[in-house]
Amino acid sequence: MSTTVSEALLEPSRRPVAVTALTDVVDAEVADKSGIGGVAVKAGYATVKKLGGGFVQRATDRLLPQFATALDPFWATKGDRPFGDHLASQPETVADALLAVTDARAASTSHASAAKVYGSLRGKAKDHVVAALPRLGAAVERLVR
Template identity: 85%
Template sequence: MSTAVSDALLEPSRRPVAVATLTDVIDAEVADKSGFGGAAVKTGYAAAKRLGGGFVQNATDRLLPQFASALDPFWATKGEQPFGSHLAAQPDAVADALLAVTDAKAAKTTHTSAAKVYGSLRGKAKEHVVAALPRLGAAVERLVR
């Protein structure tokens, strides 16, 4: 049995690298967006980054335990295939599991600006998460191995 995603990513010496790597994945996914919908994502993301204090990286760090736990069952069933391919083969289940994490956090946040940005982007969030699954899976696989 391979190491669980949560065990690997939350290990104290690996966690900072995991947070930086996953923040890079988010940055790259946002940069790749185009068209009207892409402009909305880029505007929302820029607003989140303007919240200051390394908001995106800090949010990634705070949510990492829940995201890693959400990915654990998918990692456990990936077999020999690349993790990005495995995630992309079941997009609805993976996206729903990851969005459940952010939805729960958004529902409890007292940071009204962050909640407003999240709310403005939530309608199209699933399609953006699905599009990111191959890149996310590849990054997680590099971090776990």
């Protein structure tokens, strides 16, 4: 069994499964959004998905090494707790670690449309990441085991 999120998720035979699982987490989180803020998130996500060619999956795959590295220290300290609970117990720190990855990528992307959508949603991104931590943690735990 792998000892880190990076080892598990980046292992060549497991990586495609990890990308699909994490894309499914994003899809589910977006689908669960409601209200005016949810409409904005759903519209932004639909715009990004229209970029075609599996943009969301490709972006997830490109960012997976950085996301996995960002999650490694949290995995190392989870103890016997479910990973989703462990992440949710320190929401600010985890959200900041994950958003540092997407902020860096958005700042250097060649996809102006994606960067624009990200910029328009970034103000509330931390709230969305925090809300996703239990689902993200559960998905990662299934992938690492």
